[in-house]
Structures are given as structure tokens and as C-alpha cells.
Amino acid sequence: MIRLEKRPEPSRFWTAATPILAVVLTMIAGGIMFALLGKDPVAAIRTIFWDPLFDPQFAAYSRPQLLVKAGPLILIATGLALGFRAGVWNIGAEGQYIIGAICGAAVGLAFYPMESWIIFPLMVLAGALGGWAWAMIPGVLRTRFNTNEILVSLLLVYVAEQLLASMALGALRNPEGGGFPGSRNLQQYPSAANLELIPGTGMHWGVVAAFIAVIFAYVLLNRHMTGFHIRLAGQSPRAARFAGVNPTRLILLCLGISGALAGAAGLFEVSGPAGQISIDFNVGYGFTAIIVAFLGRLHPVGILLAGLLMALTYIGGELAQFMLGLPSASIQAFQGMLLFFLLAVDVLTNYRFRIGKGAIT
Amino acid sequence: MNLGAIDPVLLIASLMVAATPIILAAIGELVVEKSGVLNLGVEGMMITGAICGFAVAVESGSPVLGFALAALGGAAMALIFGLLTQYLLSNQVATGLALTLFGLGVSAMVGQAYRGIKPPATTRIDMGPLSDIPVLGRILFNHDWMVYFALALVACVWAFLKFTRGGLILRAVGESHDAAHALGYRVVPIRLLAIAFGGACAGLGGAYISLIRVPQWTDGMTAGAGWIALAIVVFASWRAGRVLLGAYLFGGITVLQLNLQAAGLPVPVEVLSMSPYLITIAVLVVMSARQRGAAGSAPAMLGRIFHASS
Structure with a gap:
């Protein structure tokens, strides 16, 4: 008979080995x-994991895409991981991402066609604020009325999607677009465009922001009192209360940071790779980022690597779709499967398998 | 605008149809949560059921077989969750999310071959003279058999939880798994049964959407119904009867906003489309604000991991 025995403390070896x-x-x-x-x-596996990076035919196109896709994933996942560590479950990052994109793009379009260096920073600010505000809805409802933040943040994704549709068809529609839905293309508006910083690398401001967020989160979690409180609240809420951690402040902080980062990610995407607000501009980064956060073991550096890997599955998935005719949804199933296996093998970190009959079964 | 075009009798009749998938999914999740397990993968199980039911019904031509396989598909998905959370002791919130993401992916993959096909029609129950009663007949006695099945299921779950020994054991496991374990009840198998039942119900709910409500297959067609079912369990304060109330409230709003869209109310379509979600949130807020005072009616072990040796 196989049974599980709890380890006195999590295994360091398995903490690193389980994602692999x-x-x-x-x-x-x-x-x-x-x-x-x-x-x-x-x-199929080679096309997904190897060809985008090393195939002479595709690598030139695929390698820059790696950073383009990883940027928003890392940015969102870093914020989410802070909350997940504290036991605050913001799973509506997709909604905050959409609202951030709408707010940021709206600010940019309001200035059109003026040219000034200040416009892009203002857009980033508006995007982050929009995401923050959208995340504050579940935050305030949770702290004021004890409403489950999981359900509220998720339901708000559907609301945000409707809002996006109405913006693409109404308020933000391109007046010179001949009646087609979708806003002006921000990439053709120099002051608002989030262009590639170093040609041929895929590096844009969103990727820079993602790296900064990773460093910031690392310092916060390992060197700062607030980070300690976040970890404490997640591991032992009771102990956290005795230690004087204010749960209301912590919930609002975690939701606020993750919302702001998701909102900023949305803005970087809409002003860069996507270019315009359209009905289906969001592609589910907010949900995939949840997988990235867990794959990275909720650790900023881990998330950096996990984000790159997940970006690879996106690019490889597209390539496999094109080369092998693999259905596009199969990559989504593949990513879901990854999260399953990750959660399954995670048992090795905290428990030991023992074979044979123990004293108490 | 033409509000006169809305027929109240038809409205209530279609409300019952709109509420049925939510009733099925919510009553299943209620049993799961009563056993102390929080399965957030309802959406994933529903969409799996939707595609299983649709594919089987199209291939075999029998909606009944479709529903049976949908229940099986939902239960199979739920058992993945059960295996992970009960034996490998994984975090229930994260595993439920994984179930949803995986279910959406798999269903879209399988569903590719089934786009744009019409499923075989589900038979209506012939109630004879009952359905000829002027108003009541059209509201109550003129539906497909799944509507009545869902209502019967709610009654069964209510009776099971309230009157039977099995229901008592289930609730004991959900209120204190350590005490139930000490009394000799087998916590993990009981929970697995509850999880499988919840999955089967969610699968049926999903199949109801793809086979009767819409009836067609489109990717991600459950559109948050699973999450609304989860919200309705909270709204119902974990009581079977109130699930019905919550589902009808939600169904009513859905149908009403669709009717208002058709009637050309001078409100943007998007605002009407988002109203069911907004109202679900509002109801959730009211209920959770009320429950806070009464020490909460949620099962005490909801979402906790059970490990016998600790």
C-alpha cells in the first residue's frame, strides 16, 4: 500500500524539479x-518546442515573437502570483487587461493627431489605472461585503468583453474606418505607438516593463516587510493576524498591483502588437498567465522562465497549425494539461511517498 | 421600441428553459460543496458535457444517448479533479481553474468537426390535456423532458440531504472531515462520489445548452454559465430549494434582456448583454453581506485539504 507522508518542510529539490x-x-x-x-x-512536439527557436527557416521570424508573447504573460503573471501567494485569487486578469487597453487607447486617441513625447507615458498610466480600478471592484466588494473575489473578478471578464465590443463599435471606432468596427491603428500614430525598441528582437516597452516588474516583485517578496506579510498571510492567515497584518490592506494591495499590471499589459499590447481596439483583440493572455504563475512556482524568476516557455507553446502552436494542420485549440488543451500535471506532481514537494503499511493508515 | 411584442406567458415559459442548465450545474455543485470540496471547474465540465452530448447525439441520432454520454464526460472530467485534489492533495482553486482551461481547449478541439450542424431534436413530453390549460399549460406543461428531469433532480437532492442517512454522512464529511474520519466514514471515496455526481450534473447542463437551448455548437458556448452556477450556490446559501430560486432569477433576467434587445429598447445591446453578469454580482454581494453576520452557512471544510495522518 502506498501512502503519503508529510515532509517537515518542502523539498528544495522537488520545488525546482517539479516544473521540469x-x-x-x-x-x-x-x-x-x-x-x-x-x-x-x-x-508535433518538435515543431512546437524546437523549430521556433532553431529551425533556420522559421527562427528569424519566431525568435522576436518569443519576447512579444512572453511580455504580457510575465507582466500579468507577476502580479497574479503576489495575490496567489497571499491567498487572494484574482482570476479576472483578462478583464483588467481589456479595461487597461480601452482606457489607455482612449487617452491616446483623445490626443490624436497631436504629437508629443508625453502621450505614451500618459497612456501607460491610464492603462494601469484602468486595470487597477477594474480590480478594485472585486477588492472593495471583498473587503466591504466579504464577497468571493474569485467569482466577482471572473464574472467581470464577461462584462469587460461586452464593454470592449461596445467601444470597438461605438465610442472608439475609427471615424475614417469606413464603418468597420475597430479603432484607429495606434501603430500609425507615432506618439502613441509602442514600437520595437531594438530591431529584430521583439523588445518593446511592455517587455521592459515585464522585466522591471519581475525585479520589483523579487525585491518586494524577499527584502521587504510587505512581501513577508504577503507570504505569511498565504501560509498561515491566523499567524498573520497575530503579527498585525491588516488583511483589508493586503487584499486591496494584491488585487491593485495585479490589476494595474494586467491593465498596463493590455495597453502595451493594444498600442504595439495588436495595434487597435477591436472586438476580439484579447486572446486570453489573462487566463494563460494563471498557468504561467503556477508554472513559475509563484516566484518572480520562475515566472520569467515560465512566461518564455508558454510564449514558445503559443508560437510553436501557430507553427504546428500552419505546418501540420494541428487544430488551433489543441494548444489551449495542451496548456491546460500542463497546469494539471504541474499540480499533480506538486505533491512531491510537500509529501513523501512511502510504500508498505505504516503504523496508522 | 415595441414592448407590447413581449408575451409574458412565452417569457415565463422560456425562462424555465433558460434556467435549466444553471439548475443542473448548480445542484451538482451544491452536493460537491456540501461534501467540503470546492470545484471551480464547473465551466470546464459543462463545456465538455456540451461537446460530448452534441457529438454523440449527432453521430447516433439519439439525444437521450447524447445526454447520457454528456453526464459521463462531465463525470470523467470531474474525476480528474478528484484524483488531483483527493489523492495528490493539490490546491482546489488552482485545480478547478485548470479543469476550466483544459475543458475549454479540449472541447474546442473536438468541436471543430461539429460546427454548423444541427443536432437531432429532443422530444417534448406529451402531457395530453394538461398542456391545453390556457396559461399554465404553456408555462408548465409544454417543455422537453430535461426541464422536468432537472426539477426532479433538485427535489431528490433536497430529500437526500435532508432525510437520508447518506445525506447526513455527506454533510458530516463537509462540516468536519476529521470527525467523520474518526467515526469511520471514508472521507475520500465519499468526496469522489460527490465530485463525480457534480461533474455528471454539469455535463448534463452543458449538453442542455448545446442540444436544446441554442441548439448548435460554437466554441466556448457556455459563456460563463458554469461561473454563474457557482455564484448561485452561494446565493442559495447551500440549500437545494433556493438553487431553484436563484436559477429562475438568473434565467428570467437572461430571457428578459434578450426580449428587450429584440423589442429595440433604446439601451445599447452590450449593456443588456452584460446585465445578467452584473445582476449576478449584485446578488452575490447582497447575500455575502447578509451571511457574514450569521457565521456563514458555507460548509466548514469547504476547500480544505484532507490528509488522514495529520
Whole structure:
């Protein structure tokens, strides 16, 4: 009989090894899934994980895409991880991302066609504020009325999507767009465009912000009292209360930071890679970022690596769709599977497997 | 604007149809939460049920078989969750989210082949003279059999939780798993049963959307119904009867806003479309503000991990 024995403290080895193990297991299970779809599993896995980086034909295009896709994922996941560590579950990052994009783009479009260096910083500010405000709704409802923040933040995603549709069709529609939905293309408006900073790398301001957020989060969690409070509140809410941690402040802080970062990510996306507010401008980064946060073990540096890996599955997935005719949704299933395996093997971090009958079963 | 075009009788009749998927998913989740497990993957199980039911019904031509397989598909998804949370002791919130993300992906993948197809029609129950009663007949006795099945299920769950020994054990496990364990009840198998039941119900709810309510397959067609079902369990204060009330309230708003859109109310369509979600949030706020005083009616072990040796 196999039973689990709790470790006195989490294993350091497995903390680092479980994400790698999960990725390997996902590759195997994903290979089986691709085989069931009638594709060559080895070719599919190679197309997703190897070809975007090293294939001479595609690497030139794919490598810059890595940073473009990883930027928003890392930015959002870093914020979410702070909350997850404190036991504050903001799963509506997708909504905050949309609202951030709308607010930021609205500020940019309000200045059109004026040119000034101040416009882009103002847009970033507006985007972050928009995301922050959207996250404050579940935050205030939670602290004032004890409403479950998981449900409220998630339901607000659907509200945000409707708002996005109404903006793309109404207030923010391009007046010179011939009646088509969607705003002006911000990339053609120099003061508001979030262009590539170093040609050929995919590096834009959003990626810079993501790196800064990672450093900031690392310092906060490891060197700052607030970071200690966040970790304490997550591991032992009772102890945190005795230590004088103010739960209201902590909830609002965690939701606020994650909302602001998600909002900023939305703005960087709409003014850069996406270019304009359109009905379906959001592609689910807010949800994928949840996987990134867990894959990175809620640790800023881990999230950096996890974000790059997840970006790779996006690019590789597109490539596999194009080369092998793999259905586009299969990559979403693949990412979901990764989170499953990650949570499953996580048991090794906190527990030990013992074989044979113990004293108490 | 033409509000006169809205027929109140038809409105109430379609309210019952709109509420049915939510009733099914919410009553399943209620049982799961009563056993002390928080499964946030309702949306994922619903969409899995929706595509399983749709695919099977189209291939076999039998909606009944479709519903049966939808229940099975939902339960299978739920058991992945059960395996992870009960045996591998993973975090229930994160695992539930994984279930939703995975379910949305898998269903879209399988569903590719089924876009733009019409499923076989589900038979209406012939109630004979009952459905000829002027107003009541059209509201109550003129639906497909799943509507009545959902209502019967709510009654069964209510009776099970209130009157049977099994219901008592289930609630004991949810209120204090350590005490239930000490009494010799097998916490993990009981919870797995509850989780599988919840998954089957969510699967049925999803299939109801794809086979009867819409009836068609589109990616992500449950559109948050699973999350609303979760909210309705909170609204219902974990009581079976109130689930019905919550689902009808939500169904009523959904149907009403659709009717108002059709009637051309001078309000943007998007505002009407977001109203069901906004009202769900509002109701959630009111209920949670009220429950705070009475020490909460949530099962005490909701979301806690059970590990026997600790």
C-alpha cells in the first residue's frame, strides 16, 4: 500500500524539479493527444518546442515573437502570483487587461493627431489605472461585503468583453474606418505607438516593463516587510493576524498591483502588437498567465522562465497549425494539461511517498 | 421600441428553459460543496458535457444517448479533479481553474468537426390535456423532458440531504472531515462520489445548452454559465430549494434582456448583454453581506485539504 507522508518542510529539490517534470509529462501526454488526432507526435512536439527557436527557416521570424508573447504573460503573471501567494485569487486578469487597453487607447486617441513625447507615458498610466480600478471592484466588494473575489473578478471578464465590443463599435471606432468596427491603428500614430525598441528582437516597452516588474516583485517578496506579510498571510492567515497584518490592506494591495499590471499589459499590447481596439483583440493572455504563475512556482524568476516557455507553446502552436494542420485549440488543451500535471506532481514537494503499511493508515 | 411584442406567458415559459442548465450545474455543485470540496471547474465540465452530448447525439441520432454520454464526460472530467485534489492533495482553486482551461481547449478541439450542424431534436413530453390549460399549460406543461428531469433532480437532492442517512454522512464529511474520519466514514471515496455526481450534473447542463437551448455548437458556448452556477450556490446559501430560486432569477433576467434587445429598447445591446453578469454580482454581494453576520452557512471544510495522518 502506498501512502503519503508529510515532509517537515518542502523539498528544495522537488520545488525546482517539479516544473521540469510537469513539462516532460505534458510533452508525453500531448504527444499521445496529437497521435490520437492522427499527427506524428514526435514531429508535433518538435515543431512546437524546437523549430521556433532553431529551425533556420522559421527562427528569424519566431525568435522576436518569443519576447512579444512572453511580455504580457510575465507582466500579468507577476502580479497574479503576489495575490496567489497571499491567498487572494484574482482570476479576472483578462478583464483588467481589456479595461487597461480601452482606457489607455482612449487617452491616446483623445490626443490624436497631436504629437508629443508625453502621450505614451500618459497612456501607460491610464492603462494601469484602468486595470487597477477594474480590480478594485472585486477588492472593495471583498473587503466591504466579504464577497468571493474569485467569482466577482471572473464574472467581470464577461462584462469587460461586452464593454470592449461596445467601444470597438461605438465610442472608439475609427471615424475614417469606413464603418468597420475597430479603432484607429495606434501603430500609425507615432506618439502613441509602442514600437520595437531594438530591431529584430521583439523588445518593446511592455517587455521592459515585464522585466522591471519581475525585479520589483523579487525585491518586494524577499527584502521587504510587505512581501513577508504577503507570504505569511498565504501560509498561515491566523499567524498573520497575530503579527498585525491588516488583511483589508493586503487584499486591496494584491488585487491593485495585479490589476494595474494586467491593465498596463493590455495597453502595451493594444498600442504595439495588436495595434487597435477591436472586438476580439484579447486572446486570453489573462487566463494563460494563471498557468504561467503556477508554472513559475509563484516566484518572480520562475515566472520569467515560465512566461518564455508558454510564449514558445503559443508560437510553436501557430507553427504546428500552419505546418501540420494541428487544430488551433489543441494548444489551449495542451496548456491546460500542463497546469494539471504541474499540480499533480506538486505533491512531491510537500509529501513523501512511502510504500508498505505504516503504523496508522 | 415595441414592448407590447413581449408575451409574458412565452417569457415565463422560456425562462424555465433558460434556467435549466444553471439548475443542473448548480445542484451538482451544491452536493460537491456540501461534501467540503470546492470545484471551480464547473465551466470546464459543462463545456465538455456540451461537446460530448452534441457529438454523440449527432453521430447516433439519439439525444437521450447524447445526454447520457454528456453526464459521463462531465463525470470523467470531474474525476480528474478528484484524483488531483483527493489523492495528490493539490490546491482546489488552482485545480478547478485548470479543469476550466483544459475543458475549454479540449472541447474546442473536438468541436471543430461539429460546427454548423444541427443536432437531432429532443422530444417534448406529451402531457395530453394538461398542456391545453390556457396559461399554465404553456408555462408548465409544454417543455422537453430535461426541464422536468432537472426539477426532479433538485427535489431528490433536497430529500437526500435532508432525510437520508447518506445525506447526513455527506454533510458530516463537509462540516468536519476529521470527525467523520474518526467515526469511520471514508472521507475520500465519499468526496469522489460527490465530485463525480457534480461533474455528471454539469455535463448534463452543458449538453442542455448545446442540444436544446441554442441548439448548435460554437466554441466556448457556455459563456460563463458554469461561473454563474457557482455564484448561485452561494446565493442559495447551500440549500437545494433556493438553487431553484436563484436559477429562475438568473434565467428570467437572461430571457428578459434578450426580449428587450429584440423589442429595440433604446439601451445599447452590450449593456443588456452584460446585465445578467452584473445582476449576478449584485446578488452575490447582497447575500455575502447578509451571511457574514450569521457565521456563514458555507460548509466548514469547504476547500480544505484532507490528509488522514495529520
